[in-house]
Amino acid sequence: MEHTITTQEVNFKVFRFNADEDYLPYYEDYKMEVTSEEVVLDILNRIKWDHDGSFSYRRSCRHGICGTCAIKVNGRSTLACKESLNDMVETFGSDLVIEPLSKKRAIKDMIIDKGDFWEKNDAIHPFLISHIDEHPEMECAVTPEQANALNDADLCIQCGACHYACPVMEINEDFFGPAAFAKAYRFEADVRDDAHTTRLLELNEEKQGVWDCVKCMECAEVCPKDVDPIGKITKLHQMLFAEGVAKSNVATRHAVGFAHSIAKRGVLDEGELVLYSEGPAIVKHVPVAVKMLTKGKICMPWNMPKSDNLDEIQKLVKSSSTAKF
Amino acid sequence: MGKLKYALFTGCTAKQSTPEQMLSTMAIAEKLDIELVELTEASCCGASHLQDYDDFLSLVLNARNIAYAEKHGLTMVTICNTCQLNTAMTKHRLDNNADLKARVNEKLEEVGLEYKGTSMVTHFLYAIIDDFGLDKLKEMVVKPLSQFNIAPFYGCHNIRPSELQNETHKTPESSYNPSSLDDLIIACGGQTVDYEEKNKCCGFHVELQAPHTAAVLTGNAIAGATDGNADWMVTPCPLCHLKLDTQTGHASKAIGRDVALPVLHMQQMIGLALGCSSAELGLKHHVTEVDFA
Known part of the structure; x- marks a missing residue:
């Protein structure tokens, strides 16, 4: 089949800012004929080469390996060198907004201060911690099965796409974020690593740790290497329980509370779940609960539904449970 | 059929x-x-x-x-x-x-x-779109919602991860620029509101363990819809609904701005357009009152 190249006109609205000179950022418009062969990075190059030599962005490998060229197109984090213009136009139409990964961290145009990303990365000890015998008698073999346990976490190129797409990062500056969690998992899942409990303890801390993940799936969606950071966060949750590190707090009790409630009634008892999770702190929910009660949004214990064939569920909870708390 | x-x-x-x-x-x-x-x-x-x-x-x-x-x-x-x-x-x-x-x-x-x-x-949203068809729904509308600006709130767990979600229905949905709920609003005769938070997180899943994060996300969503001139919001997710409907107090405090909009379930919006009564749709069960129907 003959390969045809099509062209179309696209309007680009491009974020411009120079921290040394500008008080506020502004947007510059460029109208361009683009071909179906081009990627977003080609457009950045054309802006710099054909329109304004001062336009600044980071780029290096152009093959989706170095992770330097991540930016946002219409709010979507993406690797500029990998993202086809055609796909962007198909998703968003012919008006595309080109912005840095984080507007508030912009230094010059697309270039941001990624210091917070690296700080979080360093904080989870992103290296193998292992007591290695200087004169081993045999090699330290890792079987293919053991290597598979990394679940592609080692494919991360640290582009920051997920870190700056995560809504928690905008609100809670202590949060490690999806990239750091995926990196932590990469070492936690490594059979050669001896740091398990030390690293897990930090991931278990409120505010910074895995429990503050909102489960929005944004990180999985934007990752250009299919690392699936939320999948790794889930695995870290499971490891915390499996290694007995998960201490009793509102988040851990919330996860365990589902198993309890399901074992009792099949369906959830919403009120009991909140009580199980919060303990005495449940009093802080009283004002909202009263409003809900007056609107018929709270189910009274005597009306609480139960699943039919509850005995099946109870049998399965007994026979299939693999975790302990 | x-x-x-x-x-x-x-x-x-x-x-x-x-x-x-x-x-x-x-x-x-x-x-x-x-x-x-x-x-x-x-x-x-x-x-x-x-x-x-x-x-x-x-x-x-x-x-x-x-x-x-x-x-x-x-x-x-x-x-x-x-x-x-x-x-x-x-x-x-x-x-x-x-x-x-x-x-x-x-x-x-x-x-x-x-x-x-x-x-x-x-x-159910996609069952209606794929199997029932919005054209047919449009024909059945007896009370078009033409006087309302309606802000769609998609909810994360229906649109992401898109690879998985798109296996579950025929009409493809982009998580970055979703259209199903907008299309449903239009079929019911309403005007859709475009705003940044429509495909963002409501914060429901960390309401207990990270209440501030949860409240800011809720507040941002309602504020975005309000600034887009919405009369009310609509969502296919009861968890988003609970967050946006019942937590406006915490949300307002967290973002330093009073926000509150009626939040309807997708089924209630369809019901209004099909001529169901307020009682049939349970509109009295909302904490943020539904004052227009």
Whole structure:
């Protein structure tokens, strides 16, 4: 089949800012004929080469390996060198907004201060911690099965796409974020690593740790290497329980509370779940609960539904449970 | 087209904190002549938390729920985004991993059930779009919502991860620029509001452990819809609904601005357009009052 190249006109609205000179950022418009062969990075190059030599962005490998060229197109984090213009136009139409990964961290145009990303990365000890015998008698073999346990976490190129797409990062500056969690998992899942409990303890801390993940799936969606950071966060949750590190707090009790409630009634008892999770702190929910009660949004214990064939569920909870708390 | 018939997985909230969702689901099903067979045997899906504690148990329970839909030989429809994600994720994992499926079935066998993988799992929103059709719905509208600017709030667990979600319905959806709910609003005669937060997170899943994060996300969503000139919001997810409807106090405090908008379930919006009464749609069950119907 003959390969045809099509062209179309696209309007680009491009974020411009120079921290040394500008008080506020502004947007510059460029109208361009683009071909179906081009990627977003080609457009950045054309802006710099054909329109304004001062336009600044980071780029290096152009093959989706170095992770330097991540930016946002219409709010979507993406690797500029990998993202086809055609796909962007198909998703968003012919008006595309080109912005840095984080507007508030912009230094010059697309270039941001990624210091917070690296700080979080360093904080989870992103290296193998292992007591290695200087004169081993045999090699330290890792079987293919053991290597598979990394679940592609080692494919991360640290582009920051997920870190700056995560809504928690905008609100809670202590949060490690999806990239750091995926990196932590990469070492936690490594059979050669001896740091398990030390690293897990930090991931278990409120505010910074895995429990503050909102489960929005944004990180999985934007990752250009299919690392699936939320999948790794889930695995870290499971490891915390499996290694007995998960201490009793509102988040851990919330996860365990589902198993309890399901074992009792099949369906959830919403009120009991909140009580199980919060303990005495449940009093802080009283004002909202009263409003809900007056609107018929709270189910009274005597009306609480139960699943039919509850005995099946109870049998399965007994026979299939693999975790302990 | 024969009569549409589905196995309905109500989820837990429709039977407790969002009774209006159950009422309106049944009300529009009747209007649209869709038969819903309720899976009364179903358990909670784990709401994206159980698997953090016990992944295998979560798989077994969700597989059991699907097995009941399979027994009926019907597609399972969900009316909660998180039920949809957990159930569809279970189906995806079991259908693509024979060993895992065998391990799960070993457990289900103890209670005389088997997960086969024969039933689709789709959200009611997509069942209406794919199977019923928006053109047909449009023809049935008796009270077009033409005087309203309606802000769609999609809810994360219906649109992400898109690769998985797009396996569950025919009309493709982009998680970055979703259109299903906008299309539904237009079919009901309303004007859609475009705003940045429409495909963002409401914060529901960390309401207990990270209340500030949760409240800011809720506040931003309502503020975005308000600034887009919305009269009210609409969502296919009862968890988003609960967050946006009942938590406006915390949300306002967290973002330093008073925000509150009525938040309707997708079923209630359809019901209004089809001429259902306020009582049939349970509009009195909202904490942020629905003052226009």
